[in-house]
Amino acid sequence: MSAVFDCSDPAERSAGLHAAVAAARSGRLVVMPTDTVYGLGCDAFDSAAVSDLLAAKGRGRDMPVPVLVGSWHTVDGLVASMTPQARELVQAFWPGGLSLVMEQAPTLAWDLGDTDGSVMLRMPLHPVAIEVLREVGPMAVSSANVSGQPPAVTAADARAQLGEEVTVYLDGGRAELGTASTIVDLTGETPRVLREGAVSLAEVAEVLDCVPDELRADR
Template identity: 35%
Template sequence: MSLLHDDDILRAAALLEQGRLVAFPTETVYGLGADAENPAAIARIYAAKGRPSNHPVIVHLAPEADPGYWVSAIPNEAQALIDAFWPGPLTLILPRAAHIPAAVAGGQNSIGVRCPSHPVAQALLRAFKGGKGGIAAPSANKFGHVSPTIAQHVRDEFTDGSVDLILDGGQSEVGIESSIIDLSRLDSHGPVLLRPGRITTLQLAQVLGVTPAAPDAAAPRASGTLEAHYAPRTPVAMIASADIAPTLQQLAAAGRRVALLHWSAVHHAGALQLPSSPAGYAHGLYAGLRLLDMADADLILIEAPPGSADWQAINDRLRRAAHDSAGILERLL
């Protein structure tokens, strides 16, 4: 539950207008916000996160704001998705309007925009520049690390004073980042799903009348789409449910300390069980990874979720979290 007052929102909006950084809650994860039309402020985001300057950020808009200010065209497909899913966890990649700074788009000619549904995010967006501004906001964590879903996660990430204010709006409901769909190349590629999220491929297809394609080599760069991302500091390995018990036995015999993240019935000291529904699992995933990251373990072992379409976004995040730990099981055993 949020403990914020109107004065907190007004203070945050004033800081943003001064080019400062404000972390705020959205329904997906907490964002690290700056004035999307201020290149110097955007540079502060990149510096605070340690984020490559060619990796674009998403512009968040108030429900009453005009997305047409930010893009050079809103095709029918985009308007249909806006009508169906905004406010909500869906980011649209569209051609960037010429007057919008390239810094917010990582130097690309396209730009990502979304309208969050979290009441604190909406209050901040309405207060900032009279509701007409945009807040550039990647996740409020160091680049590549696990995204934050409560205000304390943000405090834990930024102990250097680089963030001027953190708005505490409680735990993010969704718990993983927005779906990102590219509509900037409709004539040549059609709609392309760059990052899965709470809004599924099937839901998008039902609105668009066509199933979005998978990312191609020429697709625009987008937030959270690098092969290694969302990673705790402890190495991560993901294995099938049937392999958990024998793997735990082998690791114990090798004297390894293991933190286990699972969803089915598994008994292991230091284990954390998440719900067996995609929505419940996503809600607790990042908080769970952060908790297990503090367990002083040699390995975070993750029970692979089901491979069905409704688990696509979760499997995407876990695959990226484990990317840089490839081969870790073999090295520990």
């Protein structure tokens, strides 16, 4: 049976964090608040758990799961190389609503779906999520909703869609931004914004010292 913990209460928050970390380490699914929307997550290195996550969302391997991290420094061990552009974006927007698609380190023993050698990474700006991530390590995290349905902005929204597929729900109140992260693809010769969300195209362009239109994926 799923357990829901109210993270506005210090005692429940402590118990919830302990339960969520234990669940993730045991290969089960957890829902946690982030700054953008609620996330459905598991240990990124547990392939069976990632498969369960995709099944809970009703998604196939053709839509691989992003990875959330609890520290800037974690990224260095997950990607083939940390480019100057990637470092500039990380320093400007992490923790926050920007996801970066980069070539993953070739030695990583994980299976996030059909990634074609890349991984999408983000460090969220939410204390509950950060605490879980720093205990568990990198987590495969997708929006906490059934594929095709609106992303959950509250724990109740997530539970209504995912139900008993999830072992622990951490209720951190309404997601502050309520919109998905912006996605920047850094795997090609030039950066491309695949989705504009919490961080504007103009903000990304300012950091990269370019014209916003140069970043559009459809140009």
